[in-house]
Amino acid sequence: xxxxxxxxxxxxxxxxxxxxxxxxxxxxxxxxxxxxxxxxxxxxxxxxxxxxxxxxxxxxxxxxxxxxxxxxxxxxxxxxxxxxxxxxxxxxxxxxxxxxxxxxxxxxxxxxxxxxxxxxxxxxxxxxxxxxxxxxxxxxxxxxxxxxxxxxxxxxxxxxxxxxxxxxxxxxxxxxxxxxxxxxxxxxxxxxxxxxxxxxxxxxxxxxxxxxxxxxxxxxxxxxxxxxxxxxxxxxxxxxxxxxxxxxxxxxxxxxxxxxxxxxxxxxxxxxxxxxxxxxxxxxxxxxxxxxxxxxxxx
Amino acid sequence: xxxxxxxxxxxxxxxxxxxxxxxxxxxxxxxxxxxxxxxxxxxxxxxxxxxxxxxxxxxxxxxxxxxxxxxxxxxxxxxxxxxxxxxxxxxxxxxxxxxxxxxxxxxxxxxxxxxxxxxxxxxxxxxxxxxxxxxxxxxxxxxxxxxxxxxxxxxxxxxxxxxxxxxxxxxxxxxxxxxxxxxxxxxxxxxxxxxxxxxxxxxxxxxxxxxxxxxxxxxxxxxxxxxxxxxxxxxxxxxxxxxxxxxxxxxxxxxxxxxxxxxxxxxxxxxxxxxxxxxxxxxxxxxxxxxxxxxxxxxxxxxxxxxxxxxxxxxxxxxxxxxxxxxxxxxxxxxxxxxxxxxxxxxxxxxxxxxxxxxxxxxxxxxxxxxxxxxxxxxxxxxxxxxxxxxxxxxxxxxxxxxxxxxxxxxxxxxxxxxxxxxxxxxxxxxxx
Numbered sequence: 001x002x003x004x005x006x007x008x009x010x011x012x013x014x015x016x017x018x019x020x021x022x023x024x025x026x027x028x029x030x031x032x033x034x035x036x037x038x039x040x041x042x043x044x045x046x047x048x049x050x051x052x053x054x055x056x057x058x059x060x061x062x063x064x065x066x067x068x069x070x071x072x073x074x075x076x077x078x079x080x081x082x083x084x085x086x087x088x089x090x091x092x093x094x095x096x097x098x099x100x101x102x103x104x105x106x107x108x109x110x111x112x113x114x115x116x117x118x119x120x121x122x123x124x125x126x127x128x129x130x131x132x133x134x135x136x137x138x139x140x141x142x143x144x145x146x147x148x149x150x151x152x153x154x155x156x157x158x159x160x161x162x163x164x165x166x167x168x169x170x171x172x173x174x175x176x177x178x179x180x181x182x183x184x185x186x187x188x189x190x191x192x193x194x195x196x197x198x199x200x201x202x203x204x205x206x207x208x209x210x211x212x213x214x215x216x217x218x219x220x221x222x223x224x225x226x227x228x229x230x231x232x233x234x235x236x237x238x239x240x241x242x243x244x245x246x247x248x249x250x251x252x253x254x255x256x257x258x259x260x261x262x263x264x265x266x267x268x269x270x271x272x273x274x275x276x277x278x279x280x281x282x283x284x285x286x287x288x289x290x291x292x293x294x295x296x297x298x299x
Numbered sequence: 300x301x302x303x304x305x306x307x308x309x310x311x312x313x314x315x316x317x318x319x320x321x322x323x324x325x326x327x328x329x330x331x332x333x334x335x336x337x338x339x340x341x342x343x344x345x346x347x348x349x350x351x352x353x354x355x356x357x358x359x360x361x362x363x364x365x366x367x368x369x370x371x372x373x374x375x376x377x378x379x380x381x382x383x384x385x386x387x388x389x390x391x392x393x394x395x396x397x398x399x400x401x402x403x404x405x406x407x408x409x410x411x412x413x414x415x416x417x418x419x420x421x422x423x424x425x426x427x428x429x430x431x432x433x434x435x436x437x438x439x440x441x442x443x444x445x446x447x448x449x450x451x452x453x454x455x456x457x458x459x460x461x462x463x464x465x466x467x468x469x470x471x472x473x474x475x476x477x478x479x480x481x482x483x484x485x486x487x488x489x490x491x492x493x494x495x496x497x498x499x500x501x502x503x504x505x506x507x508x509x510x511x512x513x514x515x516x517x518x519x520x521x522x523x524x525x526x527x528x529x530x531x532x533x534x535x536x537x538x539x540x541x542x543x544x545x546x547x548x549x550x551x552x553x554x555x556x557x558x559x560x561x562x563x564x565x566x567x568x569x570x571x572x573x574x575x576x577x578x579x580x581x582x583x584x585x586x587x588x589x590x591x592x593x594x595x596x597x598x599x600x601x602x603x604x605x606x607x608x609x610x611x612x613x614x615x616x617x618x619x620x621x622x623x624x625x626x627x628x629x630x631x632x633x634x635x636x637x638x639x640x641x642x643x644x645x646x647x648x649x650x651x652x653x654x655x656x657x658x659x660x661x662x663x664x665x666x667x668x669x670x671x672x673x674x675x676x677x678x679x680x681x682x683x684x685x686x687x688x689x690x691x692x693x694x695x696x697x698x699x700x701x702x703x704x705x706x707x708x709x710x711x712x713x714x715x716x717x718x719x720x721x722x723x724x725x726x727x728x729x730x731x732x
Contacts, residue, residue, distance in 0.1 A: 019629070162397065
């Protein structure tokens, strides 16, 4: 009796979620509103059924997310009956931190990494679930399912613990914590196929429709924030497009697409050979930039 | 059989392992275009040809700088025939633990060997680890055949050496050139004398007999789920076998039996569940079951002593006078090991646990026959073990010095009084945890 490969991945993820709840005092699930978070939320519902999800969700809000994302977040988490914590680095935002003024690296550092570390510390969380997958980026291909972080939330690739079979070592020292990646072995296509099979709701930005965008080279920018400037000669145009990956609106581009249903998105992905994070400016700032960010405490 | 195949790769430094994987990903179109662009850009700053395939797998800065693979990397690719999870493991001896990690979940091992060098110490070591970790299907990938003019004699000598080394397993030797793509995705015209399947064809068609659903039912309880007084369910993942409502299962270590009443999932109750499904089951009797217990059908071993093969993965040697944490299924107990081991050493040992555990031989069940040893002082995953045989209880005075005697030994062995105080303090903390 074989188990189809999506069900095998699901079973493994449920095992991981339960191990964390059994072995840690205060777990939390990072909720970024994207498709991977939607899948994680569904897996959390399944893992503890018929009980409720035994941990809160945490959204680190840079305040530059798309409006549709925030609406979706509030609707979905209320529907799942789970507690949502929203944390923003108010101080940096009040200081005017935004990508075009301070650069994407510093902006991410303050509004994502710093805010995340502060929120984890404020909540006293000793384990944080993240939706990262090993197929996303090459330093993530080396990540463990239980990723040990020091008291500053930082990752040391040379101090990683061996992970054999399905035996996860949940022992941490004082001040240390773990990041947990239940979707480690999923690929982008697996995530979409699961969303399709399970009818999981996702943010409408993933579906193609005509949107007002600034066309800049290959990038399509949706000018949601007042500070995203049109360069000389540019003006917003209406283009049929969708988002492959959801981040902050100034730094996440849309792609031209006509895929307006999940099966059409899957078809488009199979036909295309561009990796999803390519549209995120932050990973490409410099060679090995994701590894650097992870060392500093990012997911 | 499942459409998912787990592979691990192994070989010595410079055998071209990362190049082979990069080639497999590139040719099967599992490498994304922007990765190709960034790798082409990075290749230009170094000296290797137009595309350095190893850059697709070497993910860490230190690896790219040193041109070697340090840590196990997981890669994912799919063809129309199958989905693959590939653990690319390092060849350097000091990273042997990662080889064991990659092999622990793999169905097939691809052993790389340089055609010019043949079987080397590392090859033997990797073959031994992969075999020890339960792999029964091997690809012997004789790489760099272009550098020996695709000489059939060279290939056959190496194949024979491995056949001897790996007797009792299924071996599929392939002559290839990862750099040029010979016999990776398609059969090469440069090896007309080779009429077997090329690498990808083999991986797509190899029949791995995992069949955990046919083995006796084993279900380590991860959590007790009690949302209200009316429901008490045991959540976990079936590691082997099949279960239906009405089946009698025994809870170990208590040894009490009960009937299964429901197989509960978010998607509705099931009529039957099998490995490797995760679900929650309920029983008709109020048996005292908690996390770490195992629900089982069919005979299992229960006891506090067993013989096991242990791979040591920590720079701090295994110290037989210390107490370790042994994680086994969903249970963690304290345990002692009867002999010392150094980093990368593999040996047969005797393990004694403080509480009884329920287990199978690793050869019979990879899940209920395996454990990890955690150093309670550093929390590092220091050892990986595979149970060979149950053992009877040993007379106490032979195997275990008293706690007081162990403390006295630690103090005597310390180089200074300060160290002695520190060593005793730590040992006491470990005993009291």
